[in-house]
Amino acid sequence: xxxxxxxxxxxxxxxxxxxxxxxxxxxxxxxxxxxxxxxxxxxxxxxxxxxxxxxxxxxxxxxxxxxxxxxxxxxxxxxxxxxxxxxxxxxxxxxxxxxxxxxxxxxxxxxxxxxxxxxxxxxxxxxxxxxxxxxxxxxxxxxxxxxxxxxxxxxxxxxxxxxxxxxxxxxxxxxxxxxxxxxxxxxxxxxxxxxxxxxxxxxxxxxxxxxxxxxxxxxxxxxxxxxxxxxxxxxxxxxxxxxxxxxxxxxxxxxxxxxxxxxxxxxxxxxxxxxxxxxxxxxxxxxxxxxxxxxxxxxxxxxxxxxxxxxxxxxxxxxxxxxxxxxxxxxxxxxxxxxxxxxxxxxxxxxxxxxxxxxxxxxxxxxxxxxxxxxxxxxxxxxxxxxxxxxxxxxxxxxxxxxxxxxxxxxxxxxxxxxxxxxxxxxxxxxxxxxxxxxxxxxxxxxxxxxxxxxxxxxxxxxxxxxxxxxxxxxxxxxxxxxxxxxxxxxxxxxxxxxxxxxxxxxxx
Numbered sequence: 001x002x003x004x005x006x007x008x009x010x011x012x013x014x015x016x017x018x019x020x021x022x023x024x025x026x027x028x029x030x031x032x033x034x035x036x037x038x039x040x041x042x043x044x045x046x047x048x049x050x051x052x053x054x055x056x057x058x059x060x061x062x063x064x065x066x067x068x069x070x071x072x073x074x075x076x077x078x079x080x081x082x083x084x085x086x087x088x089x090x091x092x093x094x095x096x097x098x099x100x101x102x103x104x105x106x107x108x109x110x111x112x113x114x115x116x117x118x119x120x121x122x123x124x125x126x127x128x129x130x131x132x133x134x135x136x137x138x139x140x141x142x143x144x145x146x147x148x149x150x151x152x153x154x155x156x157x158x159x160x161x162x163x164x165x166x167x168x169x170x171x172x173x174x175x176x177x178x179x180x181x182x183x184x185x186x187x188x189x190x191x192x193x194x195x196x197x198x199x200x201x202x203x204x205x206x207x208x209x210x211x212x213x214x215x216x217x218x219x220x221x222x223x224x225x226x227x228x229x230x231x232x233x234x235x236x237x238x239x240x241x242x243x244x245x246x247x248x249x250x251x252x253x254x255x256x257x258x259x260x261x262x263x264x265x266x267x268x269x270x271x272x273x274x275x276x277x278x279x280x281x282x283x284x285x286x287x288x289x290x291x292x293x294x295x296x297x298x299x300x301x302x303x304x305x306x307x308x309x310x311x312x313x314x315x316x317x318x319x320x321x322x323x324x325x326x327x328x329x330x331x332x333x334x335x336x337x338x339x340x341x342x343x344x345x346x347x348x349x350x351x352x353x354x355x356x357x358x359x360x361x362x363x364x365x366x367x368x369x370x371x372x373x374x375x376x377x378x379x380x381x382x383x384x385x386x387x388x389x390x391x392x393x394x395x396x397x398x399x400x401x402x403x404x405x406x407x408x409x410x411x412x413x414x415x416x417x418x419x420x421x422x423x424x425x426x427x428x429x430x431x432x433x434x435x436x437x438x439x440x441x442x443x444x445x446x447x448x449x450x451x452x453x454x455x456x457x458x459x460x461x462x463x464x465x466x467x468x469x470x471x472x473x474x475x476x477x478x479x480x481x482x483x484x485x486x487x488x489x490x491x492x493x494x495x496x497x498x499x500x501x502x503x504x505x506x507x508x509x
Contacts, residue, residue: 026185028197037178038185049175056174063173064206065198068180071173076210078169080217085162087218089155102144109137251380262381269387273333280325285316288325296502304501311494320469320491327458327468327495330386334393334454335499339447342398346405346446347431356406367399371460379464389461393454400449408442409435448500455496469495
């Protein structure tokens with residue numbers, strides 16, 4: 001090794017090249033014990049689980065000191081559960097809510113009894129009713145007191161469960177410690193920059209964190225009336241009102257300034273949707289069905305054609321034909337737009353890692369934001385109807401095809417590309433004849449996921465005026481028509497399956 005190589009470290013007191021020396025350098029403290037334990041783990045034919053007493057006693061603090069953070073969280077959560085059970089049982093406040101209820105009912109019963117006495121003395125007509133009410137309140141108070149006694153009888157059981165959980169946590173930590181530390185040692189051998197030895201600052205921080213977490217959790221669950229600052233998160237209603245008002249103004253300004261652009265986009269999508277829907281619904285149904293079956297046969301084979309015929313028969317016989325074609329028009333328009341935008345963007349991301357890094361947060365935002373949230377700005381900018389539904393579906397359905405296209409291109413073997421370049425392939429030839437064919441399985445998976453994403457938006461888009469089968473599902477939800485909703489939902493599923501099978505084509509052999 002070169003003397004300036006950062007991996008080459010001077011050894012003090014042992015041979016760096018030996019296995020034992022590596023273990024001693026890694027663990028630093030108590031090295032003889034870990035040399036023996038690591039040797040047992042490596043040499044055993046079957047899995048062995050030597051018990052680490054120090055790890056069992058110190059728990060998450062030991063795990064943090066040794067850098068095994070997975071073990072830290074396992075030990076922390078188990079011990080958290082144990083100490084909360086023990087703390088709640090030891091505090092003796094089980095049934096505190098029932099006790100407060102019993103006291104409240106008792107006071108009400110006494111007050112009602114006094115009213116009944118006064119009414120009886122005055123000869124009032126409601127005296128008997130007041131007596132019955134007082135008896136009912138006293139009965140409810142007795143039932144609440146019985147619940148208190150039942151809850152308090154569980155105190156020994158709760159403490160025992162907490163002690164058992166703590167014992168199990170110590171056992172799990174002790175048995176996992178050496179194996180997890182040995183795995184970390186194996187990683188350290190290939191990555192010497194990993195932290196090794198005992199990290200005292202991290203262990204101190206873990207100790208403080210655990211003590212605070214355990215103490216606050218016990219206080220929260222064991223005390224009958226904990227402080228409000230611990231049970232209620234701090235909030236500022238004025239800030240929320242100010243921010244919402246600002247966002248309202250911003251959306252209004254964007255809608256007003258871009259009214260022309262939004263109108264053009266809405267009109268273009270409406271033109272495509274209306275034309276496709278008119279072509280599908282206006283054509284005689286036998287012709288439309290025959291075209292779909294022929295396409296299924298040519299592109300995907302006889303099995304898919306038979307499945308398509310059965311699915312189309314279901315849609316026609318049960319009266320979903322016209323609405324299914326409207327749904328196909330909506331779903332097809334959204335899917336085509338998603339693919340037209342997503343595949344080129346995925347190709348760009350696959351060949352430009354920096355672009356993909358920059359776009360990844362945007363894709364995460366588009367894919368993780370709840371679908372209903374999309375409808376709010378879409379309605380504000382584009383109104384209601386089918387075009388806003390397509391736009392909301394476009395936002396939700398584009399990320400999968402972008403991600404999987406980029407992933408497929410990044411997985412193309414460099415040796416294949418270098419060979420093509422060595423024979424004088426141009427960039428266009430390299431993309432169309434090498435990269436895309438090799439990445440096609442991943443791209444087709446992205447297309448499949450996009451179609452499914454568009455399918456999931458059909459019902460949601462019906463909330464803002466998009467017609468089709470989603471409207472039937474929405475009506476079934478509103479009027480609790482279970483059968484009708486299931487039939488319409490199955491029709492949506494069949495439409496998506498037909499499109500997906502035809503687009504996927506024949507399976508490659």
